[in-house]
Amino acid sequence: MAEVSATEVEADPVTVLLVDDHPMFLEGLRGTLLPQEGFHVVGEASTAEEAAALSAGTRPQVVVLDLGLPDASGIELTRRLLSDRPDARVLVLSMSDDDDNVLAAMRAGAGGYLVKGADRAEILAAVRTVAAGGAVFGPRVAARLQSFFDSLAAAPGRQAFPDLTPRELEILDLLARGLEYRQIARRLTISDKTVRNHVTNIFTKLQVNDRAQAIVRARNAGLGTDGAATGASGEG
Known part of the structure; x- marks a missing residue:
């Protein structure tokens, strides 16, 4: 049997579910991921219920979600998704960099947290990192966390x-x-x-x-x- 080199084998794309109740933001996020090789958007949802159903049906590797959803918080949705599918990974993409929200997302099991406004390269890198089992926090969030923990110490x-x-x-x-x-x-x-x-x-x-x-x-x-x-x- 002929050997196949690693370079001849294309890695499976990272499957992603997008969750946000703002259509224009969803469209922009889709536009960030779709042209890139190595990503496959399996679905989009605007509510927590819809996201839970799509996650169960499509089994994405990464769920990119907002915290402010009309029927439940993104924190509650994160807990639900990871309870139903412990192998799933969650990346929060939110307008808020409030300490409470960041820490709550971490406790709920989110693998990453970016603030909306992150550039294309940052989002793509974060999805890849979270899919691979890593943790990622954007510069603004990391700075807030550092300040938060410094204040605790003092x-x-x-x-x-x-x-x-x-x-x-x-x-x-x-x-x-x-x-x-x-x-x-x-x-x-x-x-x-x-x-x-x-x-x-x-x-x-x-x-x-x-x-x-x-x-x-x-x-x-x-x-x-x-x-x-x-x-x-x-x-x-």
């Missing part, structure tokens, strides 16, 4: 409040600085409701009844010391 309240998550500790520090819930939401680019949910968890873990008690605990632990405002508002 956080004065980490030892005082070991039960708090990094985000809860950050919010407690901002509360201790005198910021209102709306200001915290704008600062962290999250919703007011998300801030209030975190504050509820903080109260429970600190075993305090209101915001004023939480602020006292926080300031005693060294949080909110840089120009902290005096007095607490009636919120919370």
Whole structure:
């Protein structure tokens, strides 16, 4: 039998499912992948339900998905896809580089996270890397992660409040600085409701009844010391 050299054998293309609820973005993403050798787009979806069905039917190697879908978050979809198909790989392509979203995507099992606006070469390289089992994060996301972990290492309240998550500790520090819930939401680019949910968890873990008690605990632990405002508002 004649031997066949590696150069004579074309590698199978990476099969990709695209998930985004913006038709123009889907079209642009399709246009990025289709002209390239080594990629095969097996389907497109605009909802989580549609994506789950297509993933089960077409079994793509990589699912490229947005976080903001009309019927479920991309985080929930990532968990669902990987629960149904542990061999699948997920690459998040989102407008958000918020720490919470990046870390939630990582915990859900995403193999990569890029911010929309990444160039063609970056997207193609990320799909290849994720398909091969690697992890990839765009420059903006990597910078945010580095800043996030650096802040954790320097956080004065980490030892005082070991039960708090990094985000809860950050919010407690901002509360201790005198910021209102709306200001915290704008600062962290999250919703007011998300801030209030975190504050509820903080109260429970600190075993305090209101915001004023939480602020006292926080300031005693060294949080909110840089120009902290005096007095607490009636919120919370």
